Amino acid sequence: MSRWGAPPRIDPDDDLKAADELLDKANALLRRHKGADLPEPDEFVALDDDELPVLTDIVDPSELEGLELAEPVPAAATAESVPIAASELAEQLVSLDTAISREVENWFATELPQLLSRELDKLADRLQVEALAHLRATLLPTLSEHISRSLETPPAKRR
Incomplete structure (x- = not known):
């Protein structure tokens, strides 16, 4: 019998929504700083595959039209206020x-x-109930039969 109550219900949709919001903010930040003091693709430093996560989602530009983003910052202001190098972004x-x-x-x-x-x-409780039910269904009739036979036949007389 478990002393713990039922685990708190965590709605996976809440986690997914929070993750989506975080990704949207990161994408908006990257779009604002696109081209701001970033090296050309030829100038990027080669990194090991283990160092960077692989992004596999492809976003259709038509999906971005309905999104409300923060006010765009002019490229000149962006370059002066927050210069981000490719190596810093990778770090x-x-x-x-x-x-x-x-x-x-x-x-x-901690949780597992x-x-x-x-x-x-739960498994131990269920196994105990099922084993007891199986014992009653299979072993009990056999034992009852042995007992009834021993009561029907008189015991052998001693010499």
């Missing part, structure tokens, strides 16, 4: 990836044992 992405990995590992280390314990408690 930020690596740092973010590391932080996310660390949080996922911490979650598994509790989840497993609850599920194993």
